[in-house]
Amino acid sequence: MKNAFVAVTALFLFCSTMAAQNSEESRKSLKGIAGFYVSVEPLDPVIEKEGLTANQIRSDVELRLGMAGINVITKEQASQTPGKPLLRIDLAIGSKQGLYPYALDISAHQMVKLERDQAVVVYATTWSVGSGGIAGLTNIRAAVRDLVDELINAWLSMNPEATAVGGNRR
Secondary structure, three states: OHHHHHHHHHHHHHHHHOOOEOOHHHHHOOOOOOEEEEEEOOOOHHHHHHOOOHHHHHHHHHHHHHHOOOEEOOHHHHHHOOOOOEEEEEEEEOOOOOOEEEEEEEEEEEEEEOOOOOOOEEEEEEEEEEEEEEEOHHHHHHHHHHHHHHHHHHHHHHOHHHHHHHOOOO
């Protein structure tokens, strides 16, 4: 258990030194995306037994996106959608009852073309935010929702017609 704590703490320190990609340029990559397939990386079974599951996180994320007017699409629908939009939730939690060290990354991925060679198309992260710390599972779940709200705000800033159509948003 001590090794898991050290690993997650190291991951947190690494993530905290990375620059979040919630810049004007990265927000532009969200323009025109009508929906996302949501992928939540599996959580440690110990954490799931202690009360936080990947399914809960997926439900929270999908509910928030839907309330903001962002469609949640299936993996199959995403594969047929221009750009193949994916919203990925990566959450690493150390096993320590009570307060848990965690590292969280929420990122939007899509197919992009290289400027220097338009024939090269790759799947890339075009927008991301992250956080980490030590918290209880309820607060970690809230941290996920907070970062999803950052995505929603970034998406709405690039898709203002969604606010006009959908009414009053967050």
